[in-house]
Amino acid sequence: MNKYSKYFKDSYGWDKFSTYLSIIGLLLIISGRYAAIFGFILIILAVLRSVSKNKYRRYRELQSFEDFSLILRQKFYKVKQNIYSFKNYKTFKCPNCSQKLRVPRHKGKIIVTCNNCKSEFKKKS
Numbered sequence: 001m002n003k004y005s006k007y008f009k010d011s012y013g014w015d016k017f018s019t020y021l022s023i024i025g026l027l028l029i030i031s032g033r034y035a036a037i038f039g040f041i042l043i044i045l046a047v048l049r050s051v052s053k054n055k056y057r058r059y060r061e062l063q064s065f066e067d068f069s070l071i072l073r074q075k076f077y078k079v080k081q082n083i084y085s086f087k088n089y090k091t092f093k094c095p096n097c098s099q100k101l102r103v104p105r106h107k108g109k110i111i112v113t114c115n116n117c118k119s120e121f122k123k124k125s
Helices: 003-008 014-033 033-050 055-088
Strands: 089-093 100-104 109-113 119-122
Touching: 003 119, 014 033, 033 089, 100 109
Parallel strands: none
Antiparallel strands: 089 100, 109 119
16 A cells, blocks of 8 residues: 555646546546547546656646637637527617617607717617
8 A cells, every 4th residue: 555655746737628638538428439548548548647746747748738729718608698688688770880789679650869979770689
């Protein structure tokens, strides 16, 4: 037992990226025959990352993964906001300056005032 603890003493350890690799690997193993091979490779990669002695490189990999996942989360949030906005608001373009204007839906015929050029026009919301 002491022999194993001495070996793992300076290893990098398990992090968020290793967790995601192992979860994706398990999902690929469940999904099918040829994907299972790739799933096993991902799980082995996650384990090898956790016992690695090169902490600096593993930390850089984790930072790259977190940067990539942040971009994906931001795009997902924008899509979610667009869906919410489409459901609750209607978007018009000003006939004079082509400024986009957002008005609430289901208010009937309203007079829309452009914030940019101060022109007014009637639209159905």
